[in-house]
Amino acid sequence: MKQPACKDIKITEVSLRDGSHAVAHQFTEEQVRAVARALDDAGMHYIEVSHGDGLGGSTIQYGKSLVDEMRLIAAAVEECRQAKIAVLLLPGIGTVHDLREASKLGAKLVRVATHATEADVSAQHIHKARELGMEALGFLMMAHSVSTEKLVEQAKLMKSYGAEAVYVTDSAGALLPHEVRERVKALRESLDVEVGFHGHNNLSVAVANTLAAMEEGATRIDGSVRCLGAGAGNTQTEVLLAVMNRLGYDVGIDLYKMMDLAEDVVGPLIRGSQEIKKGSLVLGYAGVYSSFLLHAERAGRMYDVDPRDILIELGKMKVVGGQEDMILDVAADLSKKRKVEATR
Amino acid sequence: MKQPACKDIKITEVSLRDGSHAVAHQFTEEQVRAVARALDDAGMHYIEVSHGDGLGGSTIQYGKSLVDEMRLIAAAVEECRQAKIAVLLLPGIGTVHDLREASKLGAKLVRVATHATEADVSAQHIHKARELGMEALGFLMMAHSVSTEKLVEQAKLMKSYGAEAVYVTDSAGALLPHEVRERVKALRESLDVEVGFHGHNNLSVAVANTLAAMEEGATRIDGSVRCLGAGAGNTQTEVLLAVMNRLGYDVGIDLYKMMDLAEDVVGPLIRGSQEIKKGSLVLGYAGVYSSFLLHAERAGRMYDVDPRDILIELGKMKVVGGQEDMILDVAADLSKKRKVEATR
Numbered sequence: 051m052k053q054p055a056c057k058d059i060k061i062t063e064v065s066l067r068d069g070s071h072a073v074a075h076q077f078t079e080e081q082v083r084a085v086a087r088a089l090d091d092a093g094m095h096y097i098e099v100s101h102g103d104g105l106g107g108s109t110i111q112y113g114k115s116l117v118d119e120m121r122l123i124a125a126a127v128e129e130c131r132q133a134k135i136a137v138l139l140l141p142g143i144g145t146v147h148d149l150r151e152a153s154k155l156g157a158k159l160v161r162v163a164t165h166a167t168e169a170d171v172s173a174q175h176i177h178k179a180r181e182l183g184m185e186a187l188g189f190l191m192m193a194h195s196v197s198t199e200k201l202v203e204q205a206k207l208m209k210s211y212g213a214e215a216v217y218v219t220d221s222a223g224a225l226l227p228h229e230v231r232e233r234v235k236a237l238r239e240s241l242d243v244e245v246g247f248h249g250h251n252n253l254s255v256a257v258a259n260t261l262a263a264m265e266e267g268a269t270r271i272d273g274s275v276r277c278l279g280a281g282a283g284n285t286q287t288e289v290l291l292a293v294m295n296r297l298g299y300d301v302g303i304d305l306y307k308m309m310d311l312a313e314d315v316v317g318p319l320i321r322g323s324q325e326i327k328k329g330s331l332v333l334g335y336a337g338v339y340s341s342f343l344l345h346a347e348r349a350g351r352m353y354d355v356d357p358r359d360i361l362i363e364l365g366k367m368k369v370v371g372g373q374e375d376m377i378l379d380v381a382a383d384l385s386k387k388r389k390v391e392a393t394r
Numbered sequence: 395m396k397q398p399a400c401k402d403i404k405i406t407e408v409s410l411r412d413g414s415h416a417v418a419h420q421f422t423e424e425q426v427r428a429v430a431r432a433l434d435d436a437g438m439h440y441i442e443v444s445h446g447d448g449l450g451g452s453t454i455q456y457g458k459s460l461v462d463e464m465r466l467i468a469a470a471v472e473e474c475r476q477a478k479i480a481v482l483l484l485p486g487i488g489t490v491h492d493l494r495e496a497s498k499l500g501a502k503l504v505r506v507a508t509h510a511t512e513a514d515v516s517a518q519h520i521h522k523a524r525e526l527g528m529e530a531l532g533f534l535m536m537a538h539s540v541s542t543e544k545l546v547e548q549a550k551l552m553k554s555y556g557a558e559a560v561y562v563t564d565s566a567g568a569l570l571p572h573e574v575r576e577r578v579k580a581l582r583e584s585l586d587v588e589v590g591f592h593g594h595n596n597l598s599v600a601v602a603n604t605l606a607a608m609e610e611g612a613t614r615i616d617g618s619v620r621c622l623g624a625g626a627g628n629t630q631t632e633v634l635l636a637v638m639n640r641l642g643y644d645v646g647i648d649l650y651k652m653m654d655l656a657e658d659v660v661g662p663l664i665r666g667s668q669e670i671k672k673g674s675l676v677l678g679y680a681g682v683y684s685s686f687l688l689h690a691e692r693a694g695r696m697y698d699v700d701p702r703d704i705l706i707e708l709g710k711m712k713v714v715g716g717q718e719d720m721i722l723d724v725a726a727d728l729s730k731k732r733k734v735e736a737t738r
Contacts, residue, residue, distance in 0.1 A: 309676065325621070
């Protein structure tokens with residue numbers, strides 16, 4: 051296994067996609083233009099622009115976008131002289147039709163994202179993207195919740211559909227550096243595709259996780275300026291680049307310009323701060339989707355159980371999105387167990 | 395070298411000392427009581443209470459405290475049933491007289507802090523603390539700015555004065571995990587005292603640095619709830635404890651109680667958010683004292699030089715506090731160099 055050179059490392063900035071969660075999907079066209087222009091000028095490689103839940107995510111269920119994402123994609127493409135615009139697509143939310151439209155508007159890359167055990171639903175969209183002449187990469191979400199063997203198996207599926215890279219996607223910010231290392235290493239050894247890493251900072255180790263991933267040969271790296279993203283936010287791009295500079299990784303992105311745009315262009319967009327607060331810490335610790343938090347709090351009140359115990363139990367059970375009804379069962383179960391213990 | 399057991403790891407919470415910087419030294423007695431009480435109840439081992447710059451720091455130069463630190467120390471002592479109150483002392487700012495007073499009020503531990511090359515000024519205060527029956531630990535600040543050999547030499551001095559532990563103190567948040575590992579390892583191999591680690595989060599690796607320190611056998615660990623501290627703030631205690639729980643380190647502190655107090659007791663004290671912003675990132679990247687920032691900005695305007703170039707140059711020169719006059723020289727120098735280059 052050959053270690054990749056610095057020039058092989060490509061950074062994807064996700065503040066205009068994952069960051070959409072942090073602003074309740076209320077990005078304006080002017081904001082997107084300003085961020086894209088500044089990132090392009092700094093030399094950013096890829097800029098992802100989509101609803102937080104990917105193409106087609108603007109719904110009552112996932113949150114309505116203020117401005118149609120296609121208009122935002124077109125605006126970002128217009129602003130960029132060298133950076134390529136990427137989109138995210140979750141099969142089931144986004145469609146082939148959405149993908150075709152994004153491609154027509156100038157998006158050059160798509161990350162097709164599935165739960166870490168459901169790579170098979172990505173086949174159609176990866177095929178279609180390649181047909182459209184786009185770069186097509188696979189995104190294995192909640193990568194902490196499956197064994198390394200399972201992850202390799204699922205990554206192989208994505209590769210077989212035509213994915214040119216597969217990401218270890220730490221959606222819940224639950225992975226620790228040694229766990230990232232193990233996963234990236236296994237993917238690199240088992241697959242002849244590029245490996246990527248997408249981190250969240252719920253346990254305050256997103257930068258350390260990303261360094262571990264790069265040390266093991268990951269070449270597709272995600273970051274978000276000022277951590278703007280779901281949960282506790284993502285790997286902070288400008289901080290990661292500062293650390294990479296210190297370590298001698300030169301990826302051709304201007305650090306000072308990144309620091310400046312973080313302060314002057316992205317800074318003003320921040321609504322709540324991207325600190326690690328109780329909710330996001332619990333989610334990273336339990337390793338569950340952020341959508342579970344409110345459900346667990348309600349179930350906890352109903353059964354007089356600490357919602358954290360519920361979330362930790364759900365994390366152990368590897369419950370996935372769409373199984374929210376199990377939350378009440380778990381709460382009832384914990385409550386019953388506690389009563390039995392109390393009468394002993 | 396024997397790896398220490400979990401029970402040997404002692405956590406010192408510094409939000410009521412380093413966090414004093416983050417609230418411009420305006421802690422009220424009620425706030426200190428509430429935080430100390432909650433930390434004590436959660437099982438925290440040590441709680442440091444002093445002006446941000448240590449005993450005696452309440453001055454025009456360092457910032458006046460709202461409430462006399464001795465009153466805050468007494469209040470914290472009163473609130474604690476099991477936690478021990480610690481104080482920080484920088485020789486030259488704090489005096490033997492201050493130390494005696496803190497000890498009388500019930501402080502049980504002092505960290506005597508010097509620049510990483512100036513351990514010799516700690517002798518008197520370490521001796522005095524031992525005489526008073528206090529635990530006396532040495533704090534080698536700006537540990538990134540000296541070689542590991544130098545750090546070992548200085549730590550040996552502190553030990554010779556009676557220090558029961560010596561800390562690698564990453565004041566500028568400039569160390570990366572492999573650099574922490576190297577320093578802690580060298581201290582552990584060369585000295586028969588406990589080794590500690592105090593981190594700042596300017597490069598977003600404070601938790602990862604702390605894990606590296608513990609893996610190499612550090613047993614005295616600092617954290618600050620909600621990162622409340624100077625610069626980008628410290629290692630976030632409740633996040634560190636969550637990660638330690640995940641890794642099987644049980645240090646007898648209640649994680650849920652820590653999460654709760656972080657949200658309900660410390661949260662309301664936060665003035666600015668403890669995110670990593672441009673200023674703190676530059677400081678960590680350059681490895682210089684935060685007091686240099688304003689000086690560098692002024693010098694930059696005067697000589698039309700980017701203040702970041704000035705700070706990075708100062709970092710390379712290992713300039714220490716008290717040498718602020720060199721900042722103008724560096725700016726003039728950079729400006730001259732640039733003009734020479736431009737005429738070539």
